[in-house]
Amino acid sequence: MSRLPETMQGQFLESFKTPYTLCSIPLPQPSTPHEILIKVDAASYCHTDFVLAEGQMPGLPKAFPHISCHEFAGTVVSHFTTRSSQASVFNLGDKVGVPGRAFHACESCFECQGSKDVISQDDKGYSVYCVHAENNGISRHGGFAEYAVVDARQLAPIPASMTGVETAPLMCAGITIYAALKRCHLQPGQRVSIMGAGGGLGHLGLQYAVKMGFKVMGVDAADAPLKLAASLNTGAQIVDARTERAADIVQQLGSEDGKTDLGEMGVDAVIVLPESQAAFDYSMKLLKTHGKCVVVSFPEKGFHISAHDVVFRDISIIGSLVGSNKMLREMLNFSAKHNVRAIAKSFPLSRLNDLVKEYHKGGGGKLVVDMSLEI
Structure with a gap:
């Protein structure tokens, strides 16, 4: 992998009911064994992003400025120095899909220890329903940026037949x-x-x-x-x-x-x-x-x-909220096998506000930030 930059660009929400602002900030770094740094390849806009920006999720985001987006995809570029067994599953260069829930699940609550919800149940020690976890793009920074720190336990490998732009909308909507x-x-x-x-x-x-x-x-x-x-x-x-x-x-x-x-x-x-x-x-x-x-x-x-x-x-x-990480992987493989794809329109990161305007036209389908497009 090429040497990482010291800074990155991201689209920030600076207050409720305002447009996003494109800014440059220091590159984030993994700080715990479960954490992985990815280069974001695509980030999809969700109705929840609008709800959050309107101030309709009490107490969220926790602070401004805030980077939204809880459905994105990217390439692994860095691990924390000491890698957990989950993080070790992913190597530099791997393509991964990233859902919003649940960053830093506590591992010990009722949900993490195995609730009775079979449909949404993950392996013992992690649950997307953990009430103590953070959520990418909602309670913490998300995918409307060039790089993002994610939890290895959240991630799903992207099937070889799918691109990041095709994968991102499936990380929440899918x-x-x-x-x-x-x-x-x-x-x-x-x-x-x-x-x-x-x-x-x-x-x-x-x-x-x-x-x-x-x-x-x-x-x-x-x-x-x-x-x-x-x-x-x-x-x-x-x-x-x-x-x-x-x-x-x-x-x-x-x-x-x-x-x-x-x-x-x-x-x-x-x-x-x-x-x-x-x-x-x-x-x-x-x-x-x-x-x-x-x-x-x-x-x-x-x-x-x-x-x-x-x-x-x-x-x-x-x-019904979301599915488990197991189901996330099942869904991605099902999508690849049966050629299920979102009808999507792509924008560069610099035009996120234009994407939001397009969203309000109500044309259907999905709207995606494609990082390969010129900023």
């Missing part, structure tokens, strides 16, 4: 929707509906769900996301919630499935990605009796939930 699909506990041939199907998570979810063998419906309520979802040509049914009533869709699915009892009509599971109450209500109307609603979004004012649906229709409502 693993989040993949884990949400796993939480549906569906068998091939069962039906799942993804609300917000043309967004960053949704359009990846359409691809994963189809490759998992489910009957898939993608629902959205804006022209650009609907167009993007349809352009994937996954074979999923794409529904415009503005013009198609949930009740009519349920009847249509019942007819296709040869069902005459209303309780048997509809989808087996829904995944709610938008933050609107209308999207939540629409999704609940699509569900069969005994169906499952997996909630990924977390609107500031929450959702109103119908007790009638929960009690009389036996609808299960569960939340």
Whole structure:
């Protein structure tokens, strides 16, 4: 590896509701055995970056100026002098994906010692649900910079067939929707509906769900996301919630499935990605009796939930955050094998504020900082 520079450039959030500022700072260095320094190759923008910048995550970031981004990818360039066994797995030059959670997991809490959540469980001694851990790009500096210090236990090797730009969006959007699909506990041939199907998570979810063998419906309520979802040509049914009533869709699915009892009509599971109450209500109307609603979004004012649906229709409502490091690796290998990729538009680091403006246009897909582009 070539000699490392003494400084690096990063995009800093200096206060809430303000644009990012490009600055030069000293190069960070690994300071504990688990830590690795990577050269960031790509960093993806997430809705959480917007929420954080708006001041809607109380107590976070811990201090300004702050480098955001919790879904990125890079190349290992340096270790701490004394390497842990986990850090020793990665060699200089290795390409790795970096999720936000959980930097410096405590190793001793209930989650780290092995909670009962089998879907999100990691090996004993580390958990993405550790409440004592830091989070890249949220409580500590993240990926909108040329270099970043990361925790070796967080990392996933990038498959040879994938690039950093392809990997970065999967480090939050990819693993989040993949884990949400796993939480549906569906068998091939069962039906799942993804609300917000043309967004960053949704359009990846359409691809994963189809490759998992489910009957898939993608629902959205804006022209650009609907167009993007349809352009994937996954074979999923794409529904415009503005013009198609949930009740009519349920009847249509019942007819296709040869069902005459209303309780048997509809989808087996829904995944709610938008933050609107209308999207939540629409999704609940699509569900069969005994169906499952997996909630990924977390609107500031929450959702109103119908007790009638929960009690009389036996609808299960569960939340889903991210997946374990094991699942992260599984998801990356699944993506490589089945050619699941984000539809993404790239920007250089110097144009991060232009990327944010593009985000607010609501065009769907993902927006990525590509470090190979000229600064």
